[in-house]
Amino acid sequence: MKKQPIKFSEYPLIVPNAKRLSKKMDKLISDLKACQTANEAFKVINKINSYFEDLETETSVIYVLYTCDTTNEQYKKAQETVDELSPLFGKYSTDVQKILVNASYRPELEKKYGSYLFQKYEAGLKTFDEKIMPDLVKENKLVSEYDMILGGAQLEFRGETLNLSQLGKYMQDKDRETRKAAAKAMDKWLSENEEKIAQIYDELVHVRVEIAKKLGFKSFTDLAYLRLGRVDYNADMVKCYREQIAKEVVPVCQKLYKIQMKNLGIRKPQYYDYNLMFASGNPMPAGNKDYLVEQAHKMYSDLGPESKEFFDFMTKYELMDLEARKGKAPGGYQTTFPAYQSPFIFSNFNGTQGDVNVLCHEGGHAFQAYLSRNIKVSEYRQPTLESCEIHSMSMEFFAWPYMDGFFGKDAEKYKYAHLADSIEFLPYGATIDEFQHWVYAHPDASHAERCAAFKEIENKYTPHKKYDDCPTLAKGTIWMRQSHVFAVPFYYIDYTLAQVVAFQFAIENMKNHEKAWKKYIKLCKSGGKYPFQELLAKNHLRCPFQDGNVRKVIKPLERVLKGFDTSRM
Numbered sequence: 001m002k003k004q005p006i007k008f009s010e011y012p013l014i015v016p017n018a019k020r021l022s023k024k025m026d027k028l029i030s031d032l033k034a035c036q037t038a039n040e041a042f043k044v045i046n047k048i049n050s051y052f053e054d055l056e057t058e059t060s061v062i063y064v065l066y067t068c069d070t071t072n073e074q075y076k077k078a079q080e081t082v083d084e085l086s087p088l089f090g091k092y093s094t095d096v097q098k099i100l101v102n103a104s105y106r107p108e109l110e111k112k113y114g115s116y117l118f119q120k121y122e123a124g125l126k127t128f129d130e131k132i133m134p135d136l137v138k139e140n141k142l143v144s145e146y147d148m149i150l151g152g153a154q155l156e157f158r159g160e161t162l163n164l165s166q167l168g169k170y171m172q173d174k175d176r177e178t179r180k181a182a183a184k185a186m187d188k189w190l191s192e193n194e195e196k197i198a199q200i201y202d203e204l205v206h207v208r209v210e211i212a213k214k215l216g217f218k219s220f221t222d223l224a225y226l227r228l229g230r231v232d233y234n235a236d237m238v239k240c241y242r243e244q245i246a247k248e249v250v251p252v253c254q255k256l257y258k259i260q261m262k263n264l265g266i267r268k269p270q271y272y273d274y275n276l277m278f279a280s281g282n283p284m285p286a287g288n289k290d291y292l293v294e295q296a297h298k299m300y301s302d303l304g305p306e307s308k309e310f311f312d313f314m315t316k317y318e319l320m321d322l323e324a325r326k327g328k329a330p331g332g333y334q335t336t337f338p339a340y341q342s343p344f345i346f347s348n349f350n351g352t353q354g355d356v357n358v359l360c361h362e363g364g365h366a367f368q369a370y371l372s373r374n375i376k377v378s379e380y381r382q383p384t385l386e387s388c389e390i391h392s393m394s395m396e397f398f399a400w401p402y403m404d405g406f407f408g409k410d411a412e413k414y415k416y417a418h419l420a421d422s423i424e425f426l427p428y429g430a431t432i433d434e435f436q437h438w439v440y441a442h443p444d445a446s447h448a449e450r451c452a453a454f455k456e457i458e459n460k461y462t463p464h465k466k467y468d469d470c471p472t473l474a475k476g477t478i479w480m481r482q483s484h485v486f487a488v489p490f491y492y493i494d495y496t497l498a499q500v501v502a503f504q505f506a507i508e509n510m511k512n513h514e515k516a517w518k519k520y521i522k523l524c525k526s527g528g529k530y531p532f533q534e535l536l537a538k539n540h541l542r543c544p545f546q547d548g549n550v551r552k553v554i555k556p557l558e559r560v561l562k563g564f565d566t567s568r569m
C-alpha cells in the first residue's frame, strides 16, 4: 500500500512471517485462479502487487538497517528470517506468473500491461523448476563459501593485518616499493587460497551445468543469459561487441598506458604500476562528507528542476547513510522502498575520490528510481542490469562541470583519470566475459586449463600486464578475485555495455548540455519498460552490439583525452 514519505529513521521495522505470508498468498492465488475474465483478474493482480510492494519495502528496510549496523542482534535476526523466506517469495511470484502466462484472457492483460512483461515472465519461468531447488541451494552455499574466503581474508602487511580492500589502498601508493610489496602480499594470499577457491569454482561450474541440463538447456550460457533477463540479445552478439573492444579500444588503452608510464618515469612497468595515474598521487576530494554532500546538493539543484526535487527529497527524508562506521557492512549500494516511493543510498566514505563517485554514481541510480517511482507496473520500474548502469555511469559525466567544487585544484586530474579509467575498464570487462564463455563451453576443464585459457584471453585484451614478482598471478589467476564470476555468471559485461552508452551522454553533454540532459531524463523516466536494445533505439543511442559503433563512441573521447596535459599533473 502506498504510504506518505517519512524520514527513514521513522520507518517501522516489520519482520515478514512465513505463516502470514503463506496464508495471504494462498488466498490471493486461489482468487486469481478463479478469475474468468481479465477485468476480474485486474482487481486481484492489483491486490497481489500491493502486497508484494509491502513485502519488498519490509525486506529493504531490514537490509538497510542490518547493513548499517551488523552488530545489532534484532536486525541480524530479522535479516536471517528474510533470507530463509526468500525461496518462499520466489515460489509465490513464480506461481502468479504461471497463472498469468497461461490465462485464457492473456491477450487483454498484454494489451494493458504490454507484451514485454510476459516475455519477462516466460524467460523467468524457463529458469526455474521445483526439481532444481536442491541444486540452487548448493549453488548459493558455494557462493557464500567463496564470499567468506574473500571477506575473511587477513593479510599480514608491514606489521598490520589487513583485509583485501584495505590492501588495495597500498596497491595504488605513490611509492613503487610499497605497491610492489602489496602486490606480493596479494599474490602470497592467493597462492595459499588458490586450491580452495579453484575447488569451489569447479563445483559451481558443475552444479550450474547440471541445472541447465535438468531445465532442458543446451548449455549453461543460454540459461545464464535468461537468468539476467536478456530477452533480446545472445552470446554471438556479445562476441561481436568484444571483438570491437579488442580492435578499437585495446590500441587506445595501450597508448594511454605508455603516456602514464612516461609520466611516472617507469621503464619496465609491472601490473601494480598502472594503479597510480599521476606521480603526484591520485586526486583527492576538497573536503569531508558534509562538504561533499553540500557540493552534491549544489550540483543536483543546478542540473535541473527534477534533480533538485530529487536531492531535496533525499536530504529531507534522510535517505542516505554515507560515512564508514564500525559495524557497518562494507561497500556501497542503492535500494528502494516501493511503498514509500523512496530510494536509499548506502556507502562507506573513506576520504578518497571514491566518495565523490558514490554521490554521482549511486546518486544516478537513485535519481532514476525516483523518476520511475510512479510507473504502475512494478516490474517496469527498473530495467535489466546493463541498462541500470547507464543511469549511474552517465551521471558521473553530467557531474564533470561541478568537479571544481568536489576536487578543487585536483579537478582536472580527476576528470582525466575518470575518463581514462573508464575506457581502460572495457578490455578488462571483456576479458572476464570471454573467460566465462570459455569456461562454460569447456565445463570439464581442469583448474590449470582454466588459468591457461584466462592468460591467453588476458594477453589479447591487456597485453601490457606483467606479473614478474607475482608467480601465482602470472599463471592467469586474477579472475579468482572477481566476485561476479562466482556469484552472478556473465553479469560483468553489463558494466562495459552501460559504459559505452554513458560515453555517448558524456560526448553529447560536452556539445549541448540542454539536449543531453533532456535525453537523459527521458531515459530515466522510461525505467524498465523496454529491453536493452529497444531502450537504446527509443532514446536514439548507439547500440554497442552493432559493428562499428564502439569505434564511433571511442574516437571523440580520444580527442577529449588529448586536451589534457598530463605531464603537468
Ligand SMILES: [Zn+2]
Binding pocket: 361, 365, 389, 392
Ligand atoms: Zn551501479
